[in-house]
Amino acid sequence: MLSEAEWEAARERTVETLAEHDFVLTDEEAADVEIADFGFGRLEEVGLELLTYVNTDRYCAKELVMFPGQVCPEHRHPPFDDYPGKQETLRCRAGTVSLYVEGEATSDPAIEPPFNAEYYTVGHEVVLEPGEQYTIDPDTKHWFAAGQEGAIVSEFSSPSYDEKDVFTDPEIRRVPEETY
Amino acid sequence: MLSEAEWEAARERTVETLAEHDFVLTDEEAADVEIADFGFGRLEEVGLELLTYVNTDRYCAKELVMFPGQVCPEHRHPPFDDYPGKQETLRCRAGTVSLYVEGEATSDPAIEPPFNAEYYTVGHEVVLEPGEQYTIDPDTKHWFAAGQEGAIVSEFSSPSYDEKDVFTDPEIRRVPEETY
Numbered sequence: 454m455l456s457e458a459e460w461e462a463a464r465e466r467t468v469e470t471l472a473e474h475d476f477v478l479t480d481e482e483a484a485d486v487e488i489a490d491f492g493f494g495r496l497e498e499v500g501l502e503l504l505t506y507v508n509t510d511r512y513c514a515k516e517l518v519m520f521p522g523q524v525c526p527e528h529r530h531p532p533f534d535d536y537p538g539k540q541e542t543l544r545c546r547a548g549t550v551s552l553y554v555e556g557e558a559t560s561d562p563a564i565e566p567p568f569n570a571e572y573y574t575v576g577h578e579v580v581l582e583p584g585e586q587y588t589i590d591p592d593t594k595h596w597f598a599a600g601q602e603g604a605i606v607s608e609f610s611s612p613s614y615d616e617k618d619v620f621t622d623p624e625i626r627r628v629p630e631e632t633y
Numbered sequence: 634m635l636s637e638a639e640w641e642a643a644r645e646r647t648v649e650t651l652a653e654h655d656f657v658l659t660d661e662e663a664a665d666v667e668i669a670d671f672g673f674g675r676l677e678e679v680g681l682e683l684l685t686y687v688n689t690d691r692y693c694a695k696e697l698v699m700f701p702g703q704v705c706p707e708h709r710h711p712p713f714d715d716y717p718g719k720q721e722t723l724r725c726r727a728g729t730v731s732l733y734v735e736g737e738a739t740s741d742p743a744i745e746p747p748f749n750a751e752y753y754t755v756g757h758e759v760v761l762e763p764g765e766q767y768t769i770d771p772d773t774k775h776w777f778a779a780g781q782e783g784a785i786v787s788e789f790s791s792p793s794y795d796e797k798d799v800f801t802d803p804e805i806r807r808v809p810e811e812t813y
Contacts, residue, residue, distance in 0.1 A: 475655040477726065477763035507722045507768060507789055512692040514722070514789035542687045542694070546657065583657035588687060609687055609694035609789065 454494045454629075463488045467502040467518045474547045474605055476516060478504065491526055492626040498567050501525045505613070513613040517543075517606040519550065519599035524567050527553075527574065527596035527621040533614075538591025541610035545581035548604030552579040552587055552597040564598040572622035581606075594621065634674045634809075643668045647682040647698045654727045654785055656696060658684065671706055672806040678747050681705045685793070693793040697723075697786040699730065699779035704747050707733075707754065707776035707801040713794075718771025721790035725761035728784030732759040732767055732777040744778040752802035761786075774801065 455463070468483045478486075487503040490496045502518040519525070530539035543552065551563045556577030563580060566573035575594045579587050589595050597606075618627045635643070648663045667683040670676045682698040699705070710719035723732065731743045736757030743760060746753035755774045759767050769775050777786075798807045 475727070479764045482764065506724060506766065509720060509722075509768065511720045511791040512722075512789055514694065514724075514787075540689060540691045542689075542692075544686060544694075547655070584659045584662065586686065588689065607686075607694075609692055611691040 454492070455488065455490050455496060459496065460488050463496060463500075463502060466520070467504075470518050470603065470605065471504075471516065476546075476605070482506075489627065490629070491620075492624065492629070495568070496520075497523065499524050499526055499569075508613050510612055513608075513610045515608040515610075515613070516546075517604075517608055519548070519604045519606065521599060521601050521603045523603070524564070524598040525596060526567075526569075526625060527572060527594055528618045528625075528627070529592050529594045531592045531617065531619055533617055536612075536614070539611050539613060540588065540591055541608055542586055542588045543581065543597070544586035544607040544609070545583050546605040546607055547583055548602040549600035550581045550597050550604040550606055551600065552581060552595060553577060554579060554587075554589065554595045555593055563600070566596075569622050569624075572620070574621055634672070635668065635670050635676060639676065640668050643676060643680075643682060646700070647684075650698050650783065651684075651696065651785065656785070662686075669807065670809070671800075672804065672809070675748070676700075677703065679704050679706055679749075688793050690792055693719075693788075693790045695788040695790075695793070696726075697784075697788055699728070699784045699786065701779060701781050701783045703783070704744070704778040705776060706747075706749075706805060707752060707774055708798045708805075708807070709772050709774045711772045711797065711799055713797055716792075716794070719791050719793060720768065720771055721788055722766055722768040723761065723777070724766035724787040724789070725763050726785040726787055727763055728782040729780035730761045730777050730784040730786055731780065732761060732775060733757060734759060734767075734769065734775045735773055743780070746776075749802050749804075752800070754801055
């Protein structure tokens, strides 16, 4: 897992990346930036930095920051109880993000899966440049990765229940057991 | 009502304002920017410029651009049929926006209502600077105005049904009968 120093460095880098692109945060938000290493402790390869603006029982909005080449691992948002599963729209704000979803696999994709490649099973590529967006329906497997410049991605969605996310790699823990 | 030239000038100004703050749009989005003059043809005083990123049956996200001093008139989002009414979060991205909601009226508010002042009945002021946000529950009267620099405001919400908005001024038509 990440050390407290690694965690803090990632948080500062996230806030700086957002500031470079004119995204202003309150001090409280800057302190609350979430670092998701998915339990691997290899944040530069597999990870995601998140700021949740709002998550009510009606809707959710987040800013996702990705360092260069960073991968958010394959997962889906299944239905549970009365909830039909999370629908989300990913909108690229800066950099480039390559999104992989169910459908015919793209030959010669922009990004190769990382070290646990056996847990990346969908390969239909959608490359999002700034201003482009894509909506992912509930229970649909997807993963995404930033290009060489990193990326900022706005996520607009139905309510988020991160603890209900199902990752293809059964080792992954989305919600860390310990944070700083 | 606005002339086609006024409409087009407002649209271009909106796209430029967004670009100044690093908000990238596709060409299609830039062409689809919505100009709401609320039927008055006095856009500089009362109006709103909008880009709807997504509006599914689960959630909605928009960018609102306001010219200096521009006022979005008082309205509410009532329930109808099975829909509990729109809940929305307004997040200031640039400039300053003064929001007025139900509750104890603020003495010496930052903004005075415009020409049809009798239709502005709520006066509890919430001033939002960049990075600050406020969530408005359904069926709650509210209006808001940009400060001297104008403003960019992100709106995250449950689905939008603009034609169901109820304005305090019964003359107001949110959805214009004719556009360019």
